[in-house]
Amino acid sequence: MVNRVEIGTRADSGGAVQTSGSTWATIVTIGVIATVAAVVPLAVADRFGALGIPRSDDWSYLVTLFRLTDSGELSFNHWVSMSLVGQLVLAAPVAVVSGSSIAAVQIETALLGFAGLVLVALAGARTLGARWPGVLLAVTIAVGPLWGPLAVSYMTDVPAFAMSSLAMFLAVVGLSKRPVSLGWLTASMTVGAAAFTIRQYAIVALLAAFLTGLWWFTTTADQARARRILAIGAALLVASAAFFLWWRTVPDVRSLTPGLPDGHAARVAVVKGAGFLRLVGLSLLPVIAFARPIELMRRSWRASHTFVWLTVVATGSWLALSAWRVPKDIFVGNYLVRDGVLSDIVVIGRRPDVLGKPLWNAMVVVSSLAAIVLAVAAVRPIVGAIDRVRARDWRLRDPVGVYLALTTVGYATSFVLAMATGIQVYDRYVLPLLPAVGLLVLRAAAHAAVPRFARTTSRSWSPRLVLCSCSLLALAFVGFAFDVDSASFDGARWRAARAAVDQGWKPLEVNGGFEWLNYHRRGRPPEGSRQPGREAERAPTICVTVHVNPPGRPDDVVAVVESSAPTRSTARLVAFRTSHPCRDP
Known part of the structure; x- marks a missing residue:
C-alpha cells in the first residue's frame, strides 16, 4: 500500500513510495491544476465582464450572504432550496473584508474548486500508486464544459464539490491504511456532514465512508471499532437531520417537497437518466481513453458474454431513444445546452448556438459511445459481486473500491429518487460524482494493466497517449467554448x-x-x-x-x-x- 500522500510520487512494484523529482513534479502539478481550475476561468470572466456580477441562481445566494454580513439576518429570498448555510460560513469573512464584493466571493469559489481538484489528484496518487492518472482526472474535470461557468460564481456546486473531494481524500487515506484508520474515516464523515450543510445530496459522502468503514470493521471481527464507527456515524446522521429540520425554519426558504411518482416523473427519470450517463461519458472522455477502453470491455466480456450483450443493447437503445425523443435534455440541461449556459431562460430572445450542428452531433455520438464503455466496464465488478453473494462471501477485500462504488451508487440513486418524485435536477449536479467514477475507471485500468500501469514502454504508451491527448484537447475546446460564451x-x-x-x-x-x-x-x-x-x-x-x-x-x-x-x-x-x-x- 502507498503510505504517503504527495502528488509528486510514484510506487514501485512492491507498493513502496519513491520520490521522482517530487518537489518539481508537485509544483508543476499544482500549477497546471491552478491554471485550468481557477486562472483561466477567472481570466475569461474578467475579460468579458462577468467577474463581479450575479450569474444564474447565485443572485439569491449573494443577497442572502450580504444581508447576513450587513445586518445579521438570515433569510432565503423565496428561492434558496439548497442547504447553503455551510457556504455562507465559508464566504462570510471574505464578504466582510471585501466590503460585499461579488468578485471577491467568486474568486473564493474558484479557489475552493482548485483545492478540491488538488484533493482529487492526491486521492488518485494515493489509490493508484502513480501521480499522473489522478492529475489527468483533475484536469479533465476542470476543462469540461460545466466547470468554467460554475467556478466563477457563487453557486453551491463547486464548494460542495470541494468539500466532497476533501471527504473522499480523507476516506481513501483511511481505507488504504492497515489496519483501516477510524480516525481518518471519522474526519471524512465529519467533512461529509459539513458538505451536507452546503448541498443536501452531499450526505452521500458521509454515508459512503460510514458504510464502508462499518463493513470493514464488522467483517474483520474488530467489534470495538465497529461499535465506535456505528456510534459516530449515527451521531453525525442525527446532527445532519437536526440541521435539516432547523434549515426548514429559516425565513423564506424554498423547501422542495417530493411528490408521488407518476408517469411524467418516470419519463423524466428515463430521459434525464440517459442524459446523466451521456454527460459522465463526455466529462470523463480523456480518462476513459487513458484507461484502455477496449481492454476494459474485454475483461467484462470474459466475465459474462450475455451480460455484456444485454448491457450494450439496453444502454445503446436507451441513449438513442432518449436523444431522439427529447433532444433538449440530451445532456440533462440547463448548463450544457447547445445555445449556451441557461439557454434562453435568463433573457428574452434567441441566442446563437455555441457549437454548430455537425460538431454538436459528433459530441453527442462520442459521448454516447463513452457512456456505453462505462456501462460495459461495470459488468465485471457487478458479476463478481453477484458471485460473492451467491457464495456468501462477505469479506471486504478492496475497501477503497467499495467506497468509490458506494459514492457512485449513492449520487446516482439521489438523482433517480429526485427525478422520480418530481424534483428538478440539472447537469451541474454531476460534479461530485465525477471523481469517484473517474477513479473507479483508472483503478480498473491499473488492475488490467499490472504491472504496466506504473511502468509502461514507449511503444504501449504511444497510441494510448495520442488518444488521451486528443480527447483532452477536444474536451478542453468544448469547455472553453462554453465558458467564453457564458461569460461573454x-x-x-x-x-x-x-x-x-x-x-x-x-x-x-x-x-x-x-x-x-x-x-x-x-x-x-x-x-x-x-x-x-x-x-x-x-x-x-x-x-x-x-x-x-x-x-x-x-x-x-x-x-x-x-x-x-x-x-x-x-x-x-x-x-x-x-x-x-x-x-x-
Whole structure:
C-alpha cells in the first residue's frame, strides 16, 4: 500500500513510495491544476465582464450572504432550496473584508474548486500508486464544459464539490491504511456532514465512508471499532437531520417537497437518466481513453458474454431513444445546452448556438459511445459481486473500491429518487460524482494493466497517449467554448442594463434579465405573491427591457452591446424603451 500522500510520487512494484523529482513534479502539478481550475476561468470572466456580477441562481445566494454580513439576518429570498448555510460560513469573512464584493466571493469559489481538484489528484496518487492518472482526472474535470461557468460564481456546486473531494481524500487515506484508520474515516464523515450543510445530496459522502468503514470493521471481527464507527456515524446522521429540520425554519426558504411518482416523473427519470450517463461519458472522455477502453470491455466480456450483450443493447437503445425523443435534455440541461449556459431562460430572445450542428452531433455520438464503455466496464465488478453473494462471501477485500462504488451508487440513486418524485435536477449536479467514477475507471485500468500501469514502454504508451491527448484537447475546446460564451453573454446583458441605468433609469425599471431583476429586488416578493407573514410590494413599471437579437430594430433604443465568442456568431443585446408610461430619466 502507498503510505504517503504527495502528488509528486510514484510506487514501485512492491507498493513502496519513491520520490521522482517530487518537489518539481508537485509544483508543476499544482500549477497546471491552478491554471485550468481557477486562472483561466477567472481570466475569461474578467475579460468579458462577468467577474463581479450575479450569474444564474447565485443572485439569491449573494443577497442572502450580504444581508447576513450587513445586518445579521438570515433569510432565503423565496428561492434558496439548497442547504447553503455551510457556504455562507465559508464566504462570510471574505464578504466582510471585501466590503460585499461579488468578485471577491467568486474568486473564493474558484479557489475552493482548485483545492478540491488538488484533493482529487492526491486521492488518485494515493489509490493508484502513480501521480499522473489522478492529475489527468483533475484536469479533465476542470476543462469540461460545466466547470468554467460554475467556478466563477457563487453557486453551491463547486464548494460542495470541494468539500466532497476533501471527504473522499480523507476516506481513501483511511481505507488504504492497515489496519483501516477510524480516525481518518471519522474526519471524512465529519467533512461529509459539513458538505451536507452546503448541498443536501452531499450526505452521500458521509454515508459512503460510514458504510464502508462499518463493513470493514464488522467483517474483520474488530467489534470495538465497529461499535465506535456505528456510534459516530449515527451521531453525525442525527446532527445532519437536526440541521435539516432547523434549515426548514429559516425565513423564506424554498423547501422542495417530493411528490408521488407518476408517469411524467418516470419519463423524466428515463430521459434525464440517459442524459446523466451521456454527460459522465463526455466529462470523463480523456480518462476513459487513458484507461484502455477496449481492454476494459474485454475483461467484462470474459466475465459474462450475455451480460455484456444485454448491457450494450439496453444502454445503446436507451441513449438513442432518449436523444431522439427529447433532444433538449440530451445532456440533462440547463448548463450544457447547445445555445449556451441557461439557454434562453435568463433573457428574452434567441441566442446563437455555441457549437454548430455537425460538431454538436459528433459530441453527442462520442459521448454516447463513452457512456456505453462505462456501462460495459461495470459488468465485471457487478458479476463478481453477484458471485460473492451467491457464495456468501462477505469479506471486504478492496475497501477503497467499495467506497468509490458506494459514492457512485449513492449520487446516482439521489438523482433517480429526485427525478422520480418530481424534483428538478440539472447537469451541474454531476460534479461530485465525477471523481469517484473517474477513479473507479483508472483503478480498473491499473488492475488490467499490472504491472504496466506504473511502468509502461514507449511503444504501449504511444497510441494510448495520442488518444488521451486528443480527447483532452477536444474536451478542453468544448469547455472553453462554453465558458467564453457564458461569460461573454452574461457580461454583455449586464452591461446593456447598466447602460440604461447610467442614462437615468432606476435599476428596478430595467428588465436586464433573470439575475438583474432578482438581484436588485433583493428577494422581495413581487406584487400578487402570497408569502406568509410578508406583504407583497408593488413591482415598479418596467421602462427598459433587454432582448437578445430582437427582430428588426426596436424603436427608442437605449443601448446596444455585442456579445462575441470564437465558436458562434455575434449576439446583440439591445436595451430599448417599452410601451409602458414612464417618466423621462
